[in-house]
């Protein structure tokens with residue numbers, strides 16, 4: 001009896017937390033759209049954050065992008081050979097990377113690196129009263145801290161994604177040349193032939209949404225952190241989990257939407 | 265009425281069922297230095313935060329410089345806040361900015377001052393707290409007492425009409441305490457600044473206070489000048505101040 005009671009309490013608490021996160025995030029998003037068009041625009045801050053985000057994530061996404069392309073080509077090659085479709089290899093690597101793997105993997109890595117960073121940074125500003133200090137000096141901390149970071153994330157992730165796609169395609173080429181000789185021009189030509197507008201644009205466009213999610217979740221968790229340093233740690237870890245999850249959910253929806261808008 | 269800087273009526277604030285402030289009424293005249301005493305956890309910080317709008321009271325009215333703080337829109341509230349300085353108990357320095365950037369932050373935001381004048385003001389204010397050599401340091405490189413003084417410098421740099429100090433001298437040695445207290449007094453004299461200072465420190469209170477209140481059990485239990493409070497026959501006050509004197 002005792003046990004079941006505490007267990008029900010825990011589950012209740014979890015559910016409560018779950019719904020309060022969803023509710024809080026929605027309100028936070030509404031607040032974003034209410035404030036982000038109101039001057040003053042913090043262009044300098046946005047640029048500063050974009051620089052930082054780029055520097056912070058470039059090494060890890062480069063490595064990941066390269067390996068993804070490499071492994072994808074290595075894995076697909078025997079399969080395609082089995083079906084006698086080896087000539088589709090460049091196209092297949094490109095399509096997979098452009099439509100799905102590039103955007104989603106970059107976003108997930110971005111979430112791991114950036115969402116936690118924003119969560120920790122804003123979380124520690126919250127618990128050490130730095131956000132209150134901004135508030136009393138008549139600066140809107142939401143605008144200065146949250147809006148700038150969310151915009152920076154939203155703008156930088158698509159750039160990173162295009163870069164990752166490019167690196168992965170290079171990785172694919174290198175994997176192919178390891179086992180057979182293929183002219184680089186031939187590789188590029190054949191993948192260009194297989195990629196259409198309807199593959200590239202929606203793939204990259206959805207990363208604007210992913211970037212927004214990463215910024216928003218990290219900022220929300222940090223901005224609303226409580227309970228001292230423990231709360232900062234919690235803000236940082238939960239923001240990774242929550243943002244990754246929301247990214248995957250949105251991916252599902254956006255893929256469906258893309259297929260409906262650009263039927264193949 | 266016109267010469268009141270702060271006018272608080274029936275202010276109440278509770279956290280869950282724990283009543284921290286219970287129908288507090290308080291007036292502070294323009295140019296007056298009011299000191300707030302009280303044991304730890306009696307709601308001194310909460311009182312200051314309610315005045316500047318960081319916490320919303322459960323009931324009551326707060327008028328600062330003729331403005332009803334609880335009825336203002338966000339942008340109106342910010343206009344009033346530009347004339348209020350707030351020193352956090354914890355300092356709350358922006359730890360991603362240098363000391364100079366910390367001090368310049370409120371200036372750049374609200375006053376269309378040219379770069380050169382901002383730098384001049386930063387230097388002048390740092391000299392006031394005798395920490396000019398810390399100008400290019402990061403907050404993490406400062407000692408506790410230094411951080412306190414930088415935070416003080418940041419809050420007075422805009423020369424606000426009303427200053428709310430949350431323990432301005434805690435953690436400072438007696439000599440620095442005296443210097444900082446004299447600085448607060450000087451600001452009051454030179455700029456006709458009004459201030460409310462929470463402190464435990466009798467050295468500081470003796471120097472700056474025109475009047476003092478003592479919070480206890482969620483109400484203002486005692487009120488008077490410092491000498492009235494310290495020489496009171498009340499057992500509780502005698503007890504409080506005797507230990508304070510030994511500490512000081």
Ligand SMILES: Nc1ncnc2c1ncn2[C@@H]1O[C@H](COP(=O)(O)OP(=O)(O)OP(=O)(O)O)[C@@H](O)[C@H]1O
Nearest residue numbers: 279282284302303304305306307308309310311353
């Ligand atoms: N955000 C909050 N949530 C819940 N309770 C709070 C909060 N802030 C303050 N309290 C409670 O209100 C009471 C008064 O706190 P306050 O910080 O005003 O004390 P204080 O008088 O400034 O004490 P000290 O001298 O130690 O700084 C305390 O019991 C504290 O637990």
Ligand SMILES: [Mg+2]
Nearest residue numbers: 308309353430
């Ligand atoms: Mg306090």
